[in-house]
Amino acid sequence: MSELTAVEVSYDLLEKPRREAIQASAQHLLKEIDRPKAIHEKTLSLREYIWPALDAYGHDQSLPHDYELSLLPLSRIGAEQGFSGSSILLGYFKHKKNTSLFPSQPMVIKLREKCPTAFGKLSELRDELHRAERLRPYISYHKSQYALPLHISDDLPGMGYQVLWSPFALTDLVQRHQSGLSFLEAPDLRQLLKIKKGGEPSEESLKKALKVVESAFQIMGPLHKRDGTARSVSTSFHKEYEPYLRKLGEGWGSSWREIWGTQQKTSDFNICWVNPFWVLSELMARNNVLLRLGAIHGDLHPGNILYATPERPFLIDFGWADDNAHIAKDFVLLECNLRFIYFPADVSFSEVRRFAQMNAQDVAWPEDLNKRFKPRFDVIQSLRKAFLDAHGVKVDWMTEYVIPLFLVSMGLLRYVDQYTNQVAARLTVLELAQYINDNYLLQVE
Incomplete structure (x- = not known):
C-alpha cells in the first residue's frame, strides 16, 4: 500500500x-x-x-x-x-x-x-x-x-x-x-410525525409513521426475544430501572420533591393525587417481580429510528443497549416521546389530562376527544401491540408495561424544560402514579 x-x-x-x-x-x-x-x-x-x-x-x-x-x-x-x-x-x-x-x-x-x-x-x-x-x-x-x-x-x-x-x-x-x-x-421518525417543528401529521405521514414503527419492532423481534432465549425472571424494579430514573435522588429531583412533598397524598393543579414519590418508593422496595428479559436497544426514541422506506428502518445510537434487560424499555421510552416530549403545546388542560389517562391495556379511542390526537394514539397502540407480540407469553400489563412507563416518565422529568408540553409530562406522571396506586399497590397490600 x-x-x-x-x-x-x-x-x-x-x-x-x-x-x-x-x-x-x-x-x-x-x-x-x-x-x-x-x-x-x-x-x-x-x-x-x-x-x-x-x-x-x-x-x-x-x-x-x-x-x-x-x-x-x-x-x-x-x-x-x-x-x-x-x-x-x-x-x-x-x-x-x-x-x-x-x-x-x-x-x-x-x-x-x-x-x-x-x-x-x-x-x-x-x-x-x-x-x-x-x-x-x-x-x-x-x-x-x-x-x-x-x-x-x-x-x-x-x-x-x-x-x-x-x-x-x-x-x-x-x-x-x-x-x-x-x-x-434526516429521514427519521421525528420528521414523519412532524413533532420536531410542531403540528400534527398528515394522514399520509401518519400511515408512513405507523409502518416505520411496525417495521422497526418487526426487525427487533429476534433481538427482544434474544433468538428464542428470552425468559421471565424474578428480579426487581430497582435493578432494572434505577438508571432510567436518571439520578433522580442526586439533585435535580429536589425541586419536584418541594412541589409534591413526601406524604402519601399531594396536591397539584388544585387536584388531589397520590404522591408519585410515594409510589416510586413503594415500587423500588419490591423484590421478586417477574419481568420478561431479552436484548434491547435501550434508547429507542424517534430520532434514533431512521428509514429508507417505511419498510426499511435503521436503528442508531446504542449507548443504552443491553443483552439481558427488561424488553419493555424499548417500548415505553418511545411512548413517552409520543405522550409528552413532543406533544403539542396548544392543548387544553382537560384534553391533555384525558390523553394522560389512557393507561389500560384495552383502552379505546374516545370519539369525543379532539381528533388531532388520534395519530399519536394510533402509533402508541401500534407499539403496544408490538410489545405484546414481542413478549410472547401472557402479560401482566401492570408490572410489565404500566409501571415501567411510570418509572421512565419519572426519570424524564429531568429534562422537562426542553419539552414542547411540560403540562403533559407532569400529568402523565401524576396519572400513572394514581393508576398504579389504585390498580396495583392497593390490590397487593
Whole structure:
C-alpha cells in the first residue's frame, strides 16, 4: 500500500476542535481499513462493513490514497448535544481523485468530549462499543439495519474528544448527496410525525409513521426475544430501572420533591393525587417481580429510528443497549416521546389530562376527544401491540408495561424544560402514579 495522505473533511460549519478530532479519528480509522483484510475484534472486517469497494482498488500500489470524509448536511449535523451529552453526525468516505470508486457506507459519527473516568471504568463511547458487541449475536437476521459501532478513537494524543464510528446501509443518502443536493432532510421518525417543528401529521405521514414503527419492532423481534432465549425472571424494579430514573435522588429531583412533598397524598393543579414519590418508593422496595428479559436497544426514541422506506428502518445510537434487560424499555421510552416530549403545546388542560389517562391495556379511542390526537394514539397502540407480540407469553400489563412507563416518565422529568408540553409530562406522571396506586399497590397490600 502507498502511504495514506491526510484525510480532508468537507464540512466547514464545525467548531475547530471538533473538526480536528473527527479528522484525526478518520485518519486512524482509514489506516485500519487500508490494511488488507483488517480484522476488528478478531471476527469482523472493517473494510467489509465500512468500505467494501476498497478490495477492488486498494491493492493497486500505483494509485495515491487520497481520501475525503464528507459530512452530510443533514438536520442532525452539528445539532445540540442530546441528553447523553454526545453529538451525532453522519458522513462517508470517498476518493478525492478516483471518482468512479464507490464511496463507503454512510456512518453515524458520535462525538463526545473526554472526561475523567473512575479507575477501571470504561469511557462512555467505549462502553457503547462493548454494549453493541453483546447485541451482535441477536441481530443476524436484520444486521444491515442496525448501525452498530465498529471503531472508536478515544486515546489519540492531543485529542479532547472520543469519536465512535458506526456504518449502516442507508446508501441512498450518499447517492443523493453526490447527485448535488445541497441539503438533505434526516429521514427519521421525528420528521414523519412532524413533532420536531410542531403540528400534527398528515394522514399520509401518519400511515408512513405507523409502518416505520411496525417495521422497526418487526426487525427487533429476534433481538427482544434474544433468538428464542428470552425468559421471565424474578428480579426487581430497582435493578432494572434505577438508571432510567436518571439520578433522580442526586439533585435535580429536589425541586419536584418541594412541589409534591413526601406524604402519601399531594396536591397539584388544585387536584388531589397520590404522591408519585410515594409510589416510586413503594415500587423500588419490591423484590421478586417477574419481568420478561431479552436484548434491547435501550434508547429507542424517534430520532434514533431512521428509514429508507417505511419498510426499511435503521436503528442508531446504542449507548443504552443491553443483552439481558427488561424488553419493555424499548417500548415505553418511545411512548413517552409520543405522550409528552413532543406533544403539542396548544392543548387544553382537560384534553391533555384525558390523553394522560389512557393507561389500560384495552383502552379505546374516545370519539369525543379532539381528533388531532388520534395519530399519536394510533402509533402508541401500534407499539403496544408490538410489545405484546414481542413478549410472547401472557402479560401482566401492570408490572410489565404500566409501571415501567411510570418509572421512565419519572426519570424524564429531568429534562422537562426542553419539552414542547411540560403540562403533559407532569400529568402523565401524576396519572400513572394514581393508576398504579389504585390498580396495583392497593390490590397487593
